[in-house]
Amino acid sequence: MSATREREDAAAMAAWQRRTRPKDWRNPTPVARYDLCVVGAGPAGATAAICAARQGLRVALVERRQLGGNSLNWGSVPSKTLISMARSGADFPTVLARLHRVRSRIAEHRSIERLQTLGIDVFFDQARFVGTHALRVGAATLCFRKALIATGARPALSDIPGLADSGFRTSETIFDLTALPRRLGVIGGGALGCELAQAFAALGSQVTILQRQPKFLPGIERDAAEILSRSLARDGIETRLNTAVLAARTADGSRVLDVANNELRFQIAVDEILLSVGRVPNVEDLELDAAGVVQDPAVGVHTDDFLQTTNPDVYAAGDVCMRHQFANVAEATARMAVLNAFAGGRERCSELLIPRCAYCSPEIAQIGLHSWQARERGIPIKSYTVMMADVDRAITDDRIEGFVKLYVREGSDAIVGASIVAARASDMINELSVIMNAKIGLRHLAEILHTYPAQSCAITMAAQAFVRNQPVIPWT
Amino acid sequence: MQKTRAAPLTELSDHDLLERLQRSAFAYVETYADPDTGLVADTSRPGSPASIAVVGFALSCYPIAVERGWMRRAEAAARTLRVLRFFAGSEQSAARDASGYHGFYYHFLQMQTGRRVWDCELSIVDTALLAAGILLVGRYFAAAGDEPEIRALADALYRRIDWAWAQNGGGAISQGWKPEYGFLDYGWEGYNEGTIVYLLGLGAPEFPLPQASFSAWTSTYQWENLLDVDVLYSGPLFTHLFAHAWIDYRGIRDAFMGEKSCDYFENTRRAIAVHREYGARNPHGFVGYDRDLWGITAGDGPSRVELRVDEHDYRAYGYMARGAPYGPDDGTLAPWAMLATAAFGVADALRGTRRLLSQYPEVCPQDRFVSGCNPSCRQDTGIWLSDGWYGLDQGLLVMMIENLRSGLPWALMRESPYLRAGLLAAGFTSGWLTA
Numbered sequence: 032m033s034a035t036r037e038r039e040d041a042a043a044m045a046a047w048q049r050r051t052r053p054k055d056w057r058n059p060t061p062v063a064r065y066d067l068c069v070v071g072a073g074p075a076g077a078t079a080a081i082c083a084a085r086q087g088l089r090v091a092l093v094e095r096r097q098l099g100g101n102s103l104n105w106g107s108v109p110s111k112t113l114i115s116m117a118r119s120g121a122d123f124p125t126v127l128a129r130l131h132r133v134r135s136r137i138a139e140h141r142s143i144e145r146l147q148t149l150g151i152d153v154f155f156d157q158a159r160f161v162g163t164h165a166l167r168v169g170a171a172t173l174c175f176r177k178a179l180i181a182t183g184a185r186p187a188l189s190d191i192p193g194l195a196d197s198g199f200r201t202s203e204t205i206f207d208l209t210a211l212p213r214r215l216g217v218i219g220g221g222a223l224g225c226e227l228a229q230a231f232a233a234l235g236s237q238v239t240i241l242q243r244q245p246k247f248l249p250g251i252e253r254d255a256a257e258i259l260s261r262s263l264a265r266d267g268i269e270t271r272l273n274t275a276v277l278a279a280r281t282a283d284g285s286r287v288l289d290v291a292n293n294e295l296r297f298q299i300a301v302d303e304i305l306l307s308v309g310r311v312p313n314v315e316d317l318e319l320d321a322a323g324v325v326q327d328p329a330v331g332v333h334t335d336d337f338l339q340t341t342n343p344d345v346y347a348a349g350d351v352c353m354r355h356q357f358a359n360v361a362e363a364t365a366r367m368a369v370l371n372a373f374a375g376g377r378e379r380c381s382e383l384l385i386p387r388c389a390y391c392s393p394e395i396a397q398i399g400l401h402s403w404q405a406r407e408r409g410i411p412i413k414s415y416t417v418m419m420a421d422v423d424r425a426i427t428d429d430r431i432e433g434f435v436k437l438y439v440r441e442g443s444d445a446i447v448g449a450s451i452v453a454a455r456a457s458d459m460i461n462e463l464s465v466i467m468n469a470k471i472g473l474r475h476l477a478e479i480l481h482t483y484p485a486q487s488c489a490i491t492m493a494a495q496a497f498v499r500n501q502p503v504i505p506w507t
Numbered sequence: 508m509q510k511t512r513a514a515p516l517t518e519l520s521d522h523d524l525l526e527r528l529q530r531s532a533f534a535y536v537e538t539y540a541d542p543d544t545g546l547v548a549d550t551s552r553p554g555s556p557a558s559i560a561v562v563g564f565a566l567s568c569y570p571i572a573v574e575r576g577w578m579r580r581a582e583a584a585a586r587t588l589r590v591l592r593f594f595a596g597s598e599q600s601a602a603r604d605a606s607g608y609h610g611f612y613y614h615f616l617q618m619q620t621g622r623r624v625w626d627c628e629l630s631i632v633d634t635a636l637l638a639a640g641i642l643l644v645g646r647y648f649a650a651a652g653d654e655p656e657i658r659a660l661a662d663a664l665y666r667r668i669d670w671a672w673a674q675n676g677g678g679a680i681s682q683g684w685k686p687e688y689g690f691l692d693y694g695w696e697g698y699n700e701g702t703i704v705y706l707l708g709l710g711a712p713e714f715p716l717p718q719a720s721f722s723a724w725t726s727t728y729q730w731e732n733l734l735d736v737d738v739l740y741s742g743p744l745f746t747h748l749f750a751h752a753w754i755d756y757r758g759i760r761d762a763f764m765g766e767k768s769c770d771y772f773e774n775t776r777r778a779i780a781v782h783r784e785y786g787a788r789n790p791h792g793f794v795g796y797d798r799d800l801w802g803i804t805a806g807d808g809p810s811r812v813e814l815r816v817d818e819h820d821y822r823a824y825g826y827m828a829r830g831a832p833y834g835p836d837d838g839t840l841a842p843w844a845m846l847a848t849a850a851f852g853v854a855d856a857l858r859g860t861r862r863l864l865s866q867y868p869e870v871c872p873q874d875r876f877v878s879g880c881n882p883s884c885r886q887d888t889g890i891w892l893s894d895g896w897y898g899l900d901q902g903l904l905v906m907m908i909e910n911l912r913s914g915l916p917w918a919l920m921r922e923s924p925y926l927r928a929g930l931l932a933a934g935f936t937s938g939w940l941t942a
Contacts, residue, residue, distance in 0.1 A: 245693050252729070253696045254742075254833040261835055265822055273692070294626075294687035402729050411766055415732045418832050420790030431790060434833070436731075441766075496732055 040128045047135035050142035051097040051104065058154045061173050065091045067372070068166055068175035070158045070317065073100015075349030075361035076181035077141045082369045084149040091173050092151050093158040093166070099138055100183050101350070102358040105203040108137050113206070114226060114390055117233035123211035126234065130206060160322035163342055177344050177372045180324070180332050181365060182313040184350035189218070189308055194279040197286045199304040202227070208303070212236050216288055216301035218276050220247040222389035224307035225259060229392050232266045239269040239299050241276055241290060248389055252402065255395050255452045258433060262392055279304065312351045330354075336379045338368040346372050355385050386464040388457040393433045396460035399448030399467060402438055411441040412448075415473075415493040415500075419453050422492065424484035430454040435489040437463075437473070437497075444472035444497060451489075459487050466490075473497040516864050516871065521857055528846060528860075529908040531874035533572055535901035536565040541618045545589035547902075548618060550878075551895035556615040556624045560633040562590060563640030564902020567753070567916055570647040571909045584653045587644045591660040594641075597621050599667075603686050610668030610714075611684070612637060628683030628691055631673050635704040638665050639753040642707075642926065646919040665925060670708035670716045678723040680704055680716070696727045698741045702771075703750035710929025721933040725763045734784040734832060738777040739767070742830020744804035744844050745903075747775040751850075752906040755917035758938030759930065770938075776851045783855065785831040793838035794890075795882035799855075799862045802844030803831045806900075807879040807893035809839065823884065838883035839891075842867075843876035843900045850911040876900060 048054065067083045069076045072094035080092040097104050112133045116126040139145075146153055156169040166173045186201035200208070202223050213236065217228045220242025232238045240247075240263065246256040247263070247270075263270050271292060278289040285300040312331030319326050325333045325341040332347040334340050340347055346368040349361030363383055370376030388396040405412040420431040433452030440447050449463045466476060477494035481487055516524060539548040539555075546557035547565040569587050572578035597606035604622045606612055613623040614630035645661030648654040673690075675681045680701070681690040695701060705724050708716035731740045741747060756771035764770050769777075786801035805828035823837045830836075845859035864871060869889055870880045877893045878900055884891035906916050920926050921939055930940060 257835075258833065261822075293691055294685055403727055406726050406728075413730045413732060413737070418734075418790065420832075421788065496735060499735060500732055500737070 036124075036128060040131055043128070043131040043135040047131065047138050050135065050138040050144070051099050052094075052155055053143060056143075056155055058156065058169060058171065059152045061091065061152065061154075061168075061171050062089060064174040064176065065089050065152075066176050067091070067369070068093065068158075068173050068178045069181055070166070070178065071100065071181035071183055071313075071349070071351070072098045072153070073181060073183045073349065073361060074102050074358040075183070075351075075365040076100070076179070077146070078362040079179045079181060079348060079365035079369050080146065080151050081141070081149060082366055083373065084151050086369075086373065088373065090151045091154060091175070092146065093154045093156065093168050093173070095155070095157045098141060098143060098146075098153075100361075101185070101203070102361075103134060103137060105206065107358055108134055109206045110202065110223065110226060110230070111390055114230045114392075117230040118392070123208075123234055127206075127209070157316055159316065159318040160320075160324070161318070163322050164344060175344075177346065178322070179365070179368055179372070180317065180319075180340070180345065180347040180351055181349045181361070182317065182351045183361075184310040184312045184331070184356055186306065187309040187311045189276075189306055191218075191276050192278045194276075194304070194306070197279040197281045197304070199279070199286075199306045201306050205305055212301070212303035214285075214301040215239075215303050215305060216286070216299055217241065217305045217307060218288075219307035219309070220244065220249075220272070221307060221309065222248060222391070222395075224305070225263065225389060225391045227305060227307065228263065228268050229266055232268050237269075238267075239271065239301065241271045241274045241288070241299075243273070243275050245273050247272070248395065250401075251389075251395060251397065252436075252450055254434070255450055258393065258452055259389075259391055259395060262432070266392070310350065310356055314351065334380075336381050337371045337377065338364055338380055339371065344372075353380070355387065357385070357387055359387075360385055384464060384467050386460045388460060390457060393430075393452050393454050394456035396451045396456035397449070398460055398463050399446070400438060401448060401450075405438060405440075405447055410447060412438050413441050414438050415496045417489045417492040417496065419486070419489060422484075422486060422489045424486050424488060425453070427484060428454075428486075430486070435459070435493050437490070437493045439473060439497065444474050445470070446473065453486060453489070455486055459490065462487055462490055513874075516868075516874065517861060521853075524857070524860075525849070525908055525912065527874055528871075528876075529905055529912075530575070530577060532876075532901040532904040532908075533568055533575075533577060535875060535896055535898060536568050536572075536905070537578075539898065540565065540586065543589075543619060544593045544621050545586055546593065546616060546618050546621060547898055549615060549899075550897050555618075557618050557621075558615055558633065558898060559612045559630065560614075560636040561898030561902055563633075563637035564752070564899065564906060566590060566637075566640035567643045568902055568905045569644065570919065571905055571915060574913070574915060575909075580650075581652070584648055584657060587648060588653050588657055588660070591641065591644075591657060591664065593621055594664055595660050601686050607634075608684070608686075609672045610634075610664075611673065614683075626685070626687070628685050630683050631680055632682065632701055632704050634668065635707050636749065638668060638707050639703060639750075639920070641665055642923050643753060643916060643919050646922050665707075666711065666713045668708075668711060669714040670704075670711050671714045673708075674716065674720065678720060680708070680720065680724075698725075698728050698739050699743075699746040700749040703754070706750070706754065706926065706929040706933055708929070709932035710925040710927070712925070712928075715932075718932050721761070725761065728763055730763075730767055734781050734788070736777050736780045736784065737767070737769075738781055739763075739769070739771075739774045741778070742803075742833055743828045744778065744782055744802060744831075744841070744848070745806075745899075746804075747778040748847055748903060748907065751775055752903055752910070753916055753920045754926065754930075755914075755921055755939065759935045759940050760937055761934045765936075772851070775848070779848050779851055779855065782831050783859075790832075791836060791838070793836070793883045795840065795866065796838075797862070799859045800840070800845075800866070801831075801859060802841045803829045803836060803839070804841045804844050805829065806839070806841050806897065808837060809881050809884045809891045823881075837881070839879050839881040841878065841900070842870035842880050843878070843904055846876070847900075847903050847907045850907050853911055876904070 066088035217240040323342040348364040350356040367378035386398040419425040438448040473494040548555040549558035569583035611634040648657040675690040683691040787798035789796040810825040849856035878897040879893040881891040
């Protein structure tokens with residue numbers, strides 16, 4: 032990297048630090064009692080704090096690491112930047128420098144300055160409950176009317192023998208790399224594992240992805256998983272399904288994974304290992320017992336449908352209590368929790384329609400029910416599918432991989448779910464989110480104008496397929 | 508005497524074309540059966556082991572050969588008995604080189620000894636296809652002589668299959684088992700040829716599958732509107748054909764099909780419509796594809812090393828379960844597939860087959876279709892062709908052409924009390940089941 036580039040990178044890192052946790056920070060003196068104490072300043076915590084402060088409530092926000100949480104610092108923002116840059120053909124130092132600039136830029140949205148401007152007292156330290164209505168933060172005690180636990184989640188670790196000694200990275204530490212690994216072994220074929228496998232392969236690493244289950248992205252439908260499998264292979268990634276990692280060790284300067292595919296045993300030598308086997312909620316160290324808040328390490332803080340914990344004055348939001356661990360869910364549940372805590376709201380988290388996406392190539396997005404979930408609930412459904420290969424814009428752009436599939440309750444035109452596999456599925460699924468929240472039926476949707484040509488015409492085409500599928504009433 | 512030169516296939520009447528292609532397909536069974544074990548080779552390639560699924564198809568072909576006058580009944584019975592005696596006497600144990608275990612058999616067996624090869628899996632679905640063939644000959648050979656032994660062995664071999672064991676303590680059936688490892692899980696999801704496992708397993712008197720297993724199986728079905736066709740989706744064409752070779756699904760319905768006002772026979776027709784429409788749209792621009800030239804299924808295809816194509820991002824898959832419209836699709840067609848759908852729509856099947864024979868006559872050496880061709884992939888000798896013949900393709904062709912011509916396989920299996928019991932246990936009603 033050139034000297035200029037290095038200076039720019041250092042400036043970006045410094046700005047990020049300043050915005051997310053200034054080095055010379057001193058915690059404020061707490062007020063006698065806060066209306067709301069928020070523990071954790073990721074998407075959920077920051078949203079809740081801002082929402083409450085704007086309503087004139089006295090708010091304390093406690094964070095033990097960096098403002099922005101996983102999403103900004105080690106999650107969505109750096110990973111999507113990496114994916115975007117990897118496809119641009121840039122070299123690794125250039126990618127990292129941009130990653131730092133992007134993270135710094137987005138950190139500004141909810142920087143410490145902005146939070147202070149809203150009157151939020153920000154504390155950097157570990158928070159521990161010392162009673163049903165009090166927290167200890169460093170030497171200070173913060174008393175509260177209500178509290179919100181929004182401590183998020185972290186990458187799950189593994190007890191694979193030898194893995195800790197041989198060294199591995201997680202989604203939180205993979206961005207600390209300073210050089211591109213020649214060979215990367217990815218343990219885990221979930222969304223993040225597949226996304227990063229493709230990104231590193233695009234950057235030039237020789238990637239092997241090891242997945243214990245018989246398909247990638249367990250929980251998505253077969254056709255989407257198979258398209259992803261082929262895409263991974265197309266990108267030169269060595270894919271190993273039904274493959275368990277038995278042990279890890281170092282040998283001859285390499286990290287070696289001993290793996291098993293049914294009865295076959297073999298070794299894979301790599302330079303770096305990325306462990307991506309799910310996430311676990313951050314519930315330790317909070318001393319939740321003191322607050323009467325029930326939790327367990329696997330599913331996190333127990334809440335009811337209104338996000339209230341077993342302490343009626345303590346709520347939880349985001350990854351620490353939700354099965355769907357996404358930033359959009361974190362922010363939505365935080366808003367719900369604040370409304371329920373202070374405004375007599377009866378917002379139910381089970382009613383959230385959650386659009387979600389695996390940022391692979393092609394992207395794989397989903398909302399609402401899968402077909403088998405509908406069948407489990409006794410909802411007879413049928414899907415209307417449009418192949419991207421039949422969408423004019425996909426053809427002009429040579430992005431014909433994938434499909435749009437709308438799940439429709441039989442005997443109606445109500446959409447109960449959708450799956451999209453496409454180059455920009457992450458954007459297209461949001462149209463479905465609006466459609467489903469607005470309860471727009473397929474008959475209406477079929478008539479709504481879209482720009483032409485556009486990838487999202489696939490959604491209208493699926494609705495038009497529905498209309499064509501209805502009995503024809505002859506004109507008289 | 509001067510030998511009469513056979514007329515080109517494309518010049519034959521529909522009747523003669525069907526007769527000649529069916530007869531040639533049956534010749535595979537005659538040619539590639541082991542004289543001692545009766546096992547039939549997976550492919551015509553030198554050193555090929557037997558595939559137990561091919562044996563299931565081959566057994567089912569013998570009654571057809573008798574009725575068509577291609578083979579004397581005594582010889583067909585002798586060949587059948589040879590196979591059944593082999594299976595009855597073969598080793599059933601957890602030993603690594605046994606022929607089977609718990610009544611199931613390994614996918615591939617050594618032709619002469621019948622022992623497991625390639626460390627392959629004990630195959631549940633291939634055993635079901637074998638069992639279907641065994642049940643069919645058990646119905647057909649009802650005369651005196653060797654035939655009582657055929658019936659007794661067929662009954663015993665079917666009854667000893669421990670279907671419940673294959674559930675491995677869970678609800679869904681495992682696809683296989685290996686002595687070195689245990690049960691295998693390849694993640695069966697959605698409709699496919701596996702229906703025959705459930706129907707034969709549900710009807711078994713000794714070790715049946717529980718009734719709930721079928722609804723667990725159908726719970727992963729997807730009813731889709733695809734390319735403007737309502738269909739219970741499965742990508743590869745063979746998945747809409749294999750169980751249908753034996754089971755007459757016309758007019759009978761389980762709960763799922765009842766809900767959709769369809770049946771599995773009609774569903775295969777719709778799947779064919781999807782494949783034809785896909786051929787017309789030809790989204791990847793592969794050479795040859797057309798509404799009247801289609802047939803994407805599992806089978807042999809070119810591998811990367813054999814490639815010579817212009818497309819920069821072309822990817823070939825070798826041996827693969829190809830499907831439409833979701834793929835994978837690398838331009839490979841199964842030349843036999845269109846004809847194998849004749850019982851579901853003879854006009855489309857023959858029009859497509861004639862088009863294929865006219866355009867690429869090399870796909871049918873000695874009047875017998877090769878497993879795969881890829882007109883997009885050129886070789887020095889012409890388009891890419893799979894080597895030799897595959898037994899599954901030939902056996903399926905003989906059976907499905909016969910189902911079109913006389914309906915003999917379907918008629919025989921309609922009389923099977925085990926299949927009937929399986930269908931009833933799965934909740935099938937109406938049609939011939941109520942007769």
